[in-house]
Amino acid sequence: MSLTFASWNINSIRTRAHLVKDWLDRNPDCTLLCLQEIKCEAHQFPKLFEEAGFHVAVAGQKAYNGVALISRVPLPVTTDHLPGFESDEARYIETELEEVTIGNLYLPNGNSGGDAGFAKKLNFLEALHRRSLTLQKEGRSFAFIGDYNVCPTDEDYAPKALSPDDALLRPESRAGFRRLLWSGLTDALRCLHPAGRHYTFWDYQAGAYQRNSGLRIDHALLSPRLADRLTGFTIDKDERGREKPSDHVPVVIDLT
């Protein structure tokens, strides 16, 4: 049985619902799309997806953050909050698809709010690590997919795209990401492309996309048995060149 699902930080679903619908129409094999930064409450989420026959689940809030799932099959939501994340911000929603648990996440950026803002980022990474251990103990296959706001290594951002002390690069952020790997998870892109620059985000400023001054911050981490099924990781870079795009592009996971 093959399975395809995707992640996209959309930077406001109300502004870009038409881009998402177009993308889904052009990617009929994608069963589930995980969205981040929808920037609205559940009742404000565009209705056109359900009207077109999709199943939708939303963990939203006013103005900021917010995550959602758009699926071609029914969506059982296992939780709309990451256990152990000590904030009511809408940054996690989890479902099950063909016996696979899929956690859709939006990690705090960590550059705003001073020490408390950075601590919130580390708290999310710790909670995600605990979630990894819990799901493995339960014997579940799972994927944690979304906007991690972490560049795991120096190969994961364009030279000078970030200042050296940025929260996306801080040693504590990278250690939190590595701890997830040490818990047994596989970085899907690096499994298929061990080296090389593969970006998922380009800033709106300074012609970053035209100069390919990007970041790799949208990741999929797979549990051990799921990693054995990995056949594809596609970064849909062309989406960044469309009219009024998100600053992130879709990433697509293919499993046998």
Next chain:
DNA sequence: ATGGCCATACCCTATGGA
């Protein structure tokens, strides 16, 4: 060498993003 953007809120400039 430098600066360059965008979305939201409840009224327009501040905040967060990365």
